[in-house]
Amino acid sequence: MEDWAPPNHRRRGARRRRRRFAGLPLAMKAVVGVLVLAAFLTLADRWALLYAEQRAAGALQDRLGLSAAPEVEIDGFPFLTQLGDSRLDSVKLTVPDVAADRVSLAKVSATATGVRINGGPTSPRGARIPELHGEVLLAFDDLDRELGASQVRFRGEGRDRVLARGTLPVAGHDLRLRAQARIERDGARGIATRIGGMRLDIGDVATYRPGTRPSEGLHLSRRSAARLAHETAKAKALLSVPSIVRALRVPDAAVRAALSDDTKLAELTGSDRFARQAMGLNLIDVAAAHPELLKRFGLDPALLDGLSRLTRPVLVDRLSFGFRLPQPEHGDLWLRDVRVMKDGIRVRLVGSGLRVGKS
Template structure:
C-alpha cells in the first residue's frame, strides 16, 4: 500500500526563524512514487533517506541549495537592468556625438522650413507689388538662412517670373539673380522691402507667344539671323488670302526697350504676282517669273498686254510694233520670243494697268478687287501686324536691357541693375 506523501512544514533555521523549502523539491515529492518506494511500503519502510519527512536540519529539509545557501525566488528584472547597463556602457563621447547629430538635424530642418516659408512670402509680395498674372518662383541661397535673417542680409536670391506683360506682347520668361540684398523690416512677419546691391538676368520674348498674340493674321515668326526675325503667314485681302513675307530687324530702344524695323515686305498672289507696299521704286505689283513665261507663250495674254500703250512702252515695244502684233502672228512671236521680253515683263508694275483695265487683270489671272485692295494697303498698317517691340514694365525701375539677340526660341536680352529698391525701403 502506497504511503501518503507528506509535505514538510517550514523548518526552523539555526537562528530560530523558519526556513522555507525549495518549492521544486516539494513538487517532486507530490509525484507518483517509484516501484522501489512501493516495495518499501509493503515490506516496511527501508533505506529511507535521512531527513525526508523528519525534522533534521539536513540540506533537503532545510530548503537550501547544493552550496548550502538559502534559496530565494528568481529576479526577472535582471534583463531590463542588463539593457540599461548596456546603454550605460556606451562612452560619453559617443553619447554626446549622437546628441549633436540629432540637434544638427533638427536645426537643419528648421532652417529649411524657414527658407521655404520666406520664399513663399516673397513670391506673394512680388506678385502683388509687380501686378503679375502668375506668381514668380523665388529661390533663396546660402546656409544657414536664419543667420542671414538675423543679419538682415541675403547672399543671393534667384527669381523666375513667367508671362510678364510688356505692351502688346508678353515676356515668356524673366530670370534674375539678385546678390547682396539688404532686408528692410523683419523676416518673415514684418517684411517691408529690400535693396538689391546688384542684379543680372535675362528675358525671353518667345516666338510661340508672338505667334499667339500677333498671329491673328496667321503670321508665324522664326529666327533668321543673330539680329533678324522672319515673318511668314497669310493675310486676308478683299476676301482672298495672300501670302505675307517680311524681315524684322531687332535693335535696342533706349536701355529699357526693344524695337523692330521691317523690311523686304511682300504679299504674294500665289503663282501669279507679288505686291510690295511702300513708296520705293520697287513698290508695286509684279508678275512672278513663271507667270511671265506663260504669258510669253500665250498669244492672247501677250496681245492683251501690248494693247495697252503704257505697258508696251515699258516693255520697250514701239506703238507701231504693238499695233502690228495684234494682227500679225509673226510680229508677235518676234516680240515675245526675244530674250529681253520676259525680264522686261518682270519689271513692269501692273498696279495701274490692273486698276484701269480690269479685263486685262482677269486675263492675267489677277482678281481686280484684290489688286485694288493691295494698292490701298499702307506700310504702317502692315508693319503694325509685325511689330515685335516692347518695353520693360514701369514698376521694374532701375533695370536695363543689354546684349539683345535672336535665338531659335525667340528674342533674348540680358538684364542688369544696381541699387534696386523693392517695396518700402525707408
Template sequence: MIAVAACAAFLVLGDRCAVLYAEKKASEKIRDSLHLAAAPQVDIHGFPFLTQVLGKRLKRVDITVPHVDAGRVSVAEVRASGRDIRLTGDLPTAVRGAVVGRLDGDVRLSFADLNRELGASQVRFSDAGADTIAADGRLDLGGQELRVRARVQLRRTGDRGLVTDIDGMSVDVPHVATYRPGRDKGLTLHREAAERVARDAARAKALLSAPSLAARLGVGPEEVAAALRSEDRLHELTSAPRFVERLTKVNLVDAVADHPWVLRKIGVDPEVIAGLMRLRPPELTDRLSFSFRLPERAKDLKLRAVTVDHDGIRAGLGGVALPVGRAG
C-alpha cells in the same frame, strides 16, 4: 560624436527649412508688390542661410517669373539673379523688404506666345537671322486671301521698352503677282504667271499692245509689229528664256492706271491690284507690329542688349540698388 553629428544634422535641416520658408515668403512679397498673376520661383543660394539673415545680407537670390502681362503681348519668362542683397526689418523674426545691390537677368518673348496672342491678325513670327524677325501673315481683300510678309527690326525705346520697325514688306496675290507698298512701290508677276502669259498667244499680244510695257520688256516697235502679225514671230519672241525673265522684273504699277485692260487680259484682276495699291503702309504694318514695356511697378529695372534666336526674342535686364517691399 553621434550626438555632434545629430546636432549638425538638425542644424542643417533647420537651416534648409528656414530657406524654404524664406523663399515662399519672398515669392509672395514679389508677387504682391509687382501685382503678378502667379507667384515667381525664388531660389536663395549660400550656406548657412541663417547666418546670412543674422548678418542682414544674402549672397545671391535667383528669381524666375513666368508670363508677365505686357500689353498686347505677354512676356514668356523673366529670369533674374540678384547679388549682395541687404535685408531690412527686425531680423530674424520680421523682414520688411530688401535692397538688391546688383541684378542681372533677361526677358524672353517667345515666338509661340507671339503667334498665339497676335493670332487674330493671322501673323506668324520666326527668326530670320542677324537679329531680325520674319513676319508672315494673311490679309483679306475683296474676299481674296493675300499673303503679307515683312522683316521686323527690333528697337529699344529708352531703357524700358521695345518696339518694331517694319521694312521689306510684300503682299502676294497667290500664283499671280507680288506688290511692294511704300515710296518705291512695285508690282511684279510671279514666274508661273509670266510663263502663262508667254504660253498664251492672246495674253502675250495684249501685253505687247501696250507700248510702255513692250518697251520695258526690251521689245522694239518693229519686233512688236512683226509679233502681232505673225504667230511664228510671236512664238519665237515669247519662247526665249529672257522674255519670261524680263517679264518677272517689269513693274506693272503704271499699267494699273494707264492700261487696266491689259491686266485683265493677262490674267490679273485689276480690282484686286487697285485695292492693294490703295492700302497705305501704316495699315499693313499695324497688323505685323507689337511692342513691349517693362511694368511701371518695376521702374528701377532697365533693358539692355536685345537679340533674336530660334525660340524668340531675348532682352538683357539689369539694375542696381533695387528696392523690394519696404526697403527703408
C-alpha cells in the same frame, strides 16, 4: 502550480536595447543628441526658407500685377541666420509672361545679390537690391502664337536678324508672306525691330511689296511674265491698252505687227526685254483703269482692293515685336547685349540701386 506561458522575447529585447543605450559612453550620447538637434534645426531652416519664398512670390505677383506667381529661390545656408541679420546673400527670380507692349516676354530671370531687408526679420516691409543681373527671353514660340496667329513663323538668322515666313489672309486669299526684322537696342530699356524685305506672293502669278517706290507695289512674277509668250489672249489684251503699251515702251509698229501676226506676237512677248518691262508694271495702277484686264491674269479685284489697303505701315505694325521695360520707381534697370538665338531673342538685364516695397 502556475500555468505555463511562453517567454516574452519582445520584452526581453526591449530591456536589452535599453541596457545597450545606457551603456553608451556619455560622449557618444552627446554626439547623437547634437545630430538630432541639427536635423531639427535644418528642417526648421528649410521650412522657414520655403515659407519666405512663397511669401515673396505672392508679394511680387501683387505688386507687379503678374498673371502668375514668379519663382523665387533664396540661396545661402543657413537661411535663418541671414534673416536674423536682415540680409540675403543671393535671390534668384524667374518671372514668366511679363506684358511688354504687343507681346509677352516668355521669361525674365535675374539674380539679386547683397539684398538688404527693411523692417527686420519679423516684420519685413521691403528690400534694397544693390545689384541685379539677369536675362530677358522673347521666345519665337510666343511670337508665333501672339503675332503670327499660327500662320506665320519667326526664326533667327544670324546674330541680329529674324525671318518671318508663313501665310497672310487678304480678302479671302492666303498669300505667302516673307519679311525680315533686324533687332537692335532702343535706348537703355527698349528693343526695336526694323522690318524690311516684305513681300506677299499670289501663287506664281504676282508679287506684292508694300511701298511707293517703282520696285514696290503689285507686279507680275518672272514666271507669269514669261508665260505671256505662250498665252496669246493675255498678251493681246495687254497690248490692246495704249497706256500699258506706253508704260512698256513698245514701238507702235511692233504692237500693230504683234496684234496681227501671232508669230510676231510670240517674238515680242518672248523676249527678255519685254518680260522685264512687263514685270515693271504696277498692277494696282492698271487695275484702277482696267479691272477687266487683270481678271484675265486670274487676279481677284477684291484681292487688289485689299492689297491697296495693306500699306507698309500697316504690315510693319502687324510684324513688329519691339518692347520696352518699365522704369523702376527707385534705382535703374537697363538692357545690354541683344542676341538672336535658336529659341528666341535674348537680352542681358542689369540693375542697380533697386528697391522693393517700403524703404
